[in-house]
Amino acid sequence: MRTVLALISKEYKLFLSDRVAMGFTFLIPIALIAIWGSIFGNVDSGPEHLRLAFLNASSSPIGRNIEKVLDTTRTFSLVKSYQDERGIEIPFDTVTIKDYVRKGNASAALVIPPDAYTGTSIGLKLKFYYDPKNDMEMQIIQGVLTQTIMSQLPGAFIEGMQRKAVRYLGLDSGTAFNTGIKSLVSRYFNIDTSKIVFPSLKDTIASTSQESKGGKEFFKNVLDFESEQLVGKNIANPWATRSVGGWAMMFLMFTLTASSVSLFEEKLSGVVLRILASPISRVQILWSKYLFNMSLGFIQLAVLFVFGSILFKIDILSNLVALTLLLVGASMACTSFGMLLSAVSKTQSQARGLGTFLILAMSSIGGAWFPTTFMPGFIQAISKLTLVYWAMDGFLQVLWRGAPLVDILPNLGVLLLIAAIITSVSILQFKKGHVF
Amino acid sequence: MIRISDVTKKFPTVTALQNVSLTVADGEFFGLLGPNGAGKSTLMNLLIGYLDPDGGDIFVGDEKVTRDNLEARKNIGLVPQSLALYDDISAQENLEIFGSFYHIEKRTLLDRIEERLRAVELYDRRKDKVSTFSGGMKRRLNLIASLLHDPKLLLCDEPTVGVDPQSRNAIFDYLEMLNRGGKTIVYTTHYMEEAERLCTRIAIIDSGTIITEGTLDDLLAKLSYEESISIIKNSSTIEKLEKFRQFGTVVDDDDRYELKPNGTFRLSSFFKSMEDEGVSTRFIQMSKPTLEALFLNLTGRSLRD
Numbered sequence: 255m256r257t258v259l260a261l262i263s264k265e266y267k268l269f270l271s272d273r274v275a276m277g278f279t280f281l282i283p284i285a286l287i288a289i290w291g292s293i294f295g296n297v298d299s300g301p302e303h304l305r306l307a308f309l310n311a312s313s314s315p316i317g318r319n320i321e322k323v324l325d326t327t328r329t330f331s332l333v334k335s336y337q338d339e340r341g342i343e344i345p346f347d348t349v350t351i352k353d354y355v356r357k358g359n360a361s362a363a364l365v366i367p368p369d370a371y372t373g374t375s376i377g378l379k380l381k382f383y384y385d386p387k388n389d390m391e392m393q394i395i396q397g398v399l400t401q402t403i404m405s406q407l408p409g410a411f412i413e414g415m416q417r418k419a420v421r422y423l424g425l426d427s428g429t430a431f432n433t434g435i436k437s438l439v440s441r442y443f444n445i446d447t448s449k450i451v452f453p454s455l456k457d458t459i460a461s462t463s464q465e466s467k468g469g470k471e472f473f474k475n476v477l478d479f480e481s482e483q484l485v486g487k488n489i490a491n492p493w494a495t496r497s498v499g500g501w502a503m504m505f506l507m508f509t510l511t512a513s514s515v516s517l518f519e520e521k522l523s524g525v526v527l528r529i530l531a532s533p534i535s536r537v538q539i540l541w542s543k544y545l546f547n548m549s550l551g552f553i554q555l556a557v558l559f560v561f562g563s564i565l566f567k568i569d570i571l572s573n574l575v576a577l578t579l580l581l582v583g584a585s586m587a588c589t590s591f592g593m594l595l596s597a598v599s600k601t602q603s604q605a606r607g608l609g610t611f612l613i614l615a616m617s618s619i620g621g622a623w624f625p626t627t628f629m630p631g632f633i634q635a636i637s638k639l640t641l642v643y644w645a646m647d648g649f650l651q652v653l654w655r656g657a658p659l660v661d662i663l664p665n666l667g668v669l670l671l672i673a674a675i676i677t678s679v680s681i682l683q684f685k686k687g688h689v690f
Numbered sequence: 691m692i693r694i695s696d697v698t699k700k701f702p703t704v705t706a707l708q709n710v711s712l713t714v715a716d717g718e719f720f721g722l723l724g725p726n727g728a729g730k731s732t733l734m735n736l737l738i739g740y741l742d743p744d745g746g747d748i749f750v751g752d753e754k755v756t757r758d759n760l761e762a763r764k765n766i767g768l769v770p771q772s773l774a775l776y777d778d779i780s781a782q783e784n785l786e787i788f789g790s791f792y793h794i795e796k797r798t799l800l801d802r803i804e805e806r807l808r809a810v811e812l813y814d815r816r817k818d819k820v821s822t823f824s825g826g827m828k829r830r831l832n833l834i835a836s837l838l839h840d841p842k843l844l845l846c847d848e849p850t851v852g853v854d855p856q857s858r859n860a861i862f863d864y865l866e867m868l869n870r871g872g873k874t875i876v877y878t879t880h881y882m883e884e885a886e887r888l889c890t891r892i893a894i895i896d897s898g899t900i901i902t903e904g905t906l907d908d909l910l911a912k913l914s915y916e917e918s919i920s921i922i923k924n925s926s927t928i929e930k931l932e933k934f935r936q937f938g939t940v941v942d943d944d945d946r947y948e949l950k951p952n953g954t955f956r957l958s959s960f961f962k963s964m965e966d967e968g969v970s971t972r973f974i975q976m977s978k979p980t981l982e983a984l985f986l987n988l989t990g991r992s993l994r995d
Contacts, residue, residue, distance in 0.1 A: 524772030528835070531738040531768035531845075532791040533760040 274600070278607025286614055289633070301628045303331040304395055307354050307363035307383075309346045312370035316378060320366060320403055329398045333360055355385050356484050358655055361627070362395050378403070379478040385485040387496055387654055391625040403477065486654055494566035499649025500622030502558045503642050504613060506551050506588050511609035513547050514592030518602035540684060544589055544677070551585035573652045576659040580648045583669035587641040590676035597683035616640040621647075644668045691716045691843055691874045692737070697746035699732055699898075706732040707898045709746070714876060714891075716842075719869045721889030722878040723981060725991070729898040730878035731771060734847045737876070738768050750843060764792070767841035769849045773828045774835070777821040781812055781831050784820060785838060792839035799838065806834035810864060826857025833861060837868070844868065846877045850884065862888060882981035894985060901988050906981070913979045913987055917957065919949040922973040930967050937963075941986055950987055 270276060310321045324330055335343045336354050346354065351363045365381040380403065386392045440447045489495050520526045529539060559577070562568040570577055591612070599605035617623060619633055620642025626634050637643045648665035651657035692714040699707040707729045714720045722730050735741045736748055739755045739762060748755040753762035775784050782803065789799040807813040810830035820828060833849055846865070850858045865888065869875050879885055885892050886906055893903035902909060921927050921934060923945050931947070934940050937960050938951040951960075964974065985991070 522772075523776075524770040524774030525776065527735075527738075527740060527770050527772075528768060528774040528788065529791065530740050531763060531766060531770075531836075532788075532839075533763045534791055535758070535760060 272601055272603050275603035275607050278604070278611060282607065282611040282614070285611060286618065289615060289618055301391075301394060302328045303631065304329060304391070304627050305360040306330040306332055306395065306399075307346060307351050307360040308332040308334050308365075309348065309351050309363070310366045311348070311368045312366045313368075314371040316371045317366040323402055323405070324364070327398075327402060329394075329402075352383050352484055355383050356655070357661075358385065358387070358485075358651060358657075361385050361387060361391055362399075364399065377478050380480065382479060382481045383484050384481065385655075386483060386492065387485065387650055388625045388627075389493075389496075391627055400479070489569070489654065490567035492654075494562060495568050495653050496650065498559065498562045498566075498568060499646045499653070500617065500620075500642070502555055502649075503584060503588070503620075503645050504617045504622050505558070506554055506584065507591060507609075507613045507616070507642075509554055510547050510551050510588050510592035511595055511606070511613065513550060514543065514589075514596045515599075515602050515605040515609070517543065517596045518599075518605065522602075536684065537681075540593070540681065544593060547589040547592055548582075548585045551588050552581050555581045555585060568653060569656075570653070572656055573658065576652050576657070576662050577649075579659065579666055580645070580652060580662060580669075583648070583666045583673070584641070584645040586673040587645065587669045587676070590673040590680065591641065593680040594676050594683070597680040616642045619643075641669060641672050644672070691718070691751065692720075692876070693747075693749040694733075694737075695747045697733075697736065697743045697748060699729075699736060699741065700744050705898055707736075707743075710895075710898070710900055711746075712893055712900060712903070714874060716874055717869070717872055719865075719875045719877065719888055719890045721885035721892040722876060722895055723880065723882060723885045723892055723985070724878075724895035725880050725985075728880075728895045730880075730895060731847055732898075733895070734768070734845050734876075734878060737845055738766055739763060764839070765842045767836035767839065767844045769833050769836045769844065769846040771847040771849075771851060773832050775820050775828060775832060778819060780817050780819055781807065781823070782816040784831065785835055788835045789838035794839060802838050802840070806837055809867075810834055810860065824854075824857075825852050826854045826860075829853045829857055830861060830864075833864065841873070843874045843876070846875060848878055848880070850879075850881075882985070886981055892981065894981070894988065896985075896989050896991075902984075909981060909984055910979050913950075913984055917951065918977045918979045918983045919951065919960075920975040920977070921947040921949060921969075922975070923947065924973060926969055927973050930969055933963065933967055941990070943986075948983065948986060950983070 306324070308321070308324065310317050321332075324332055333354070335345045336350060336359070338344055344350070346363075348365060348367075351365060354360060355363045362382065362384040365383070367379055367381060370379045371377075382396075382399070384392060384395070436447045439445060486492055486495070517526070520529075526539070530536070559568065559570050559581070563570045592609075595605045595609045595612075599608055619626070619629065619637045620640040621637060622642055626637045626643065629637065644665045648662045648669070651662050651665070655661075692712070694710055694712040697707055697710045698705070710729075710733065722733065724730050732741070736743055737750065737755060739757050739759060742757050750762050750766060753759060753765075755762045776787070779787075785803045785806070786799065789803065794802070803816075804813065807816050810833065812827060812830055812834075815823065815827065820831065823831065829849060829852075833846075836844065844865075850861055853861065862884075865875060865877070875888075877885070877888055889906070891903065891905055892909060893900050894909070895901065902912065904912075927934075927947070931940065934947060934949055937955055938949050941948045941950065961971065961974075964971065
């Protein structure tokens with residue numbers, strides 16, 4: 255037993271000897287739990303401020319009510335206009351609101367058409383356009399939207415039911431039914447029948463010709479929710495197409511972190527000293543590492559996407575140039591990330607610990623695991639500082655939305671900017687000389 | 691070949707080298723002898739331009755050695771103290787990688803690799819992964835990996851650490867052959883036997899300072915005595931410690947006393963006195979003075995401290 259205790263003691267001494275690496279052992283789970291907690295902590299109240307494009311073309315009170323309720327609900331952030339090329343805000347029409355969703359500016363749009371609810375309607379007509387780039391997000395949007403609309407419908411629902419009943423039973427039976435109801439209410443509540451007012455049934459009769467009289471379809475058209483998927487209709491495997499970018503980025507970062515920290519192994523073994531004893535400069539070593547890791551990252555991503563294409567029928571050929579440039583940008587940004595880990599860490603253990611933490615944190619808040627729209631506003635803002643966010647968004651645009659090269663230029667620009675900034679910081683850190 | 695002028699190198703917590711000046715001539719086998727932590731490896735790192743000095747200059751040939759001057763390194767080969775090899779690939783692949791840093795024509799490089807592998811008796815194992823090699827074999831491979839560009843100057847930083855006697859001798863023979871072929875060699879060690887066997891000129895370094903330098907004979911001549919006397923510790927010799935001190939300075943060195951005779955020392959009177967005191971001559975060993983004794987004389991400490 256003493257021997258085992260001595261061995262355990264040895265393990266703890268070694269573990270405690272690298273304080274920073276030890277810190278990561280505890281910091282990583284604490285930080286990730288904190289991040290996930292802040293994301294899912296509000297699970298009872300649901301996600302907030304999901305962007306919903308909205309157009310109310312109806313003058314009906316119920317349309318105004320729905321707009322008012324959606325305007326004040328925390329779940330949605332209604333977008334009612336877009337900016338044109340000159341930066342001028344222009345209210346949506348039925349065409350531009352669909353383009354807005356197609357371009358990925360919002361995941362869904364709700365249109366209340368001019369004939370949404372008229373004096374003769376037996377139900378409420380709504381149009382719903384959506385981009386199911388994320389299943390979880392779409393289910394929540396549809397669920398909350400239906401619930402919100404239905405909560406505003408009781409009056410219209412009763413009114414519609416009554417109109418439907420009259421059309422089904424005929425005017426005489428309907429009038430007799432109303433008279434009977436009035437008598438009952440008058441008798442039990444001691445109210446004068448003249449004070450009990452039902453809507454006129456004559457208006458209802460005027461537009462009955464097209465209505466079905468089948469009892470099975472009695473509830474049809476009380477809420478006529480016309481849905482149209484605007485993006486990804488022809489994609490063979492939506493799940494794989496949407497997910498491949500996020501997972502590829504996460505594994506790429508793990509690969510490049512491992513590759514970058516190999517500098518520590520080379521230093522420990524003396525190989526770095528041997529290389530620097532030859533006519534090779536530190537800058538040349540760094541660039542060779544950078545270019546190797548970048549090409550390795552590119553090849554890994556390319557292989558993953560090719561396999562995704564073979565196994566899951568992900569369409570990688572339609573926008574091959576845009577996809578290739580995006581792979582280059584993502585590889586460069588991830589390589590810079592790996593180099594930074596080597597530059598700021600003093601030991602291999604520290605680099606691995608810091609790498610694991612940052613990869614998991616960036617993947618989770620960057621949208622690789624769940625939609626960024628589920629996260630609190632400040633985390634959504636932070637997520638835009640991560641390379642995972644921009645790479646994933648780019649992959650989604652190219653593979654899911656079929657976006658051309660020009661549409662992913664901002665993503666490409668941000669990835670290259672991230673690569674340039676992080677590489678510069680890394681080189682400055684390397685010059686301070688932890689590794690060399 | 692090498693000119694080191696007044697070089698100082700400081701680290702945050704220690705001054706590794708203090709005003710070191712040395713010259714090494716073309717074709718010399720120069721030894722740098724000192725205990726661990728004396729500053730030998732720091733001096734090597736300065737010689738290859740891995741570090742820049744805080745003061746002073748270093749020239750190899752006509753090139754000033756700095757971190758940024760890659761030209762100076764073309765004529766230098768470094769045998770690092772650690773086994774600077776890739777374990778997971780073969781000996782041949784290691785050598786091809788390290789040779790490629792010097793832009794040697796492919797055929798020439800392959801010929802040199804074969805010649806060097808044969809010279810250190812590793813040719814038959816050239817396709818084996820380095821991880822399967824013994825410590826001695828790795829040391830030999832570590833040595834020839836520094837010679838592929840045929841440097842004029844070879845810097846060996848304790849190249850025999852942890853090596854079995856057979857491999858050590860093979861390394862010594864090979865280095866001597868290289869030196870005979872005209873290579874200038876700087877060899878750091880804390881084993882005085884190695885310096886005595888190999889080096890035509892030796893500098894002794896301690897605490898970042900060169901405390902003496904010269905040929906082996908020059909250095910030994912600095913001792914004031916011609917015999918080195920070791921007295922094995924046991925109950926009879928320990929109680930006679932004061933008696934020994936009448937003949938010189940006694941240094942306690944593990945299992946023995948090292949007696950550094952004083953100027954009036956007479957061997958005959960020493961042995962007569964021992965006989966009178968009843969100390970058996972079995973416990974007394976005479977030898978020619980060594981660099982170890984010189985280091986002890988100069989610093990009061992053993993090279994192994």
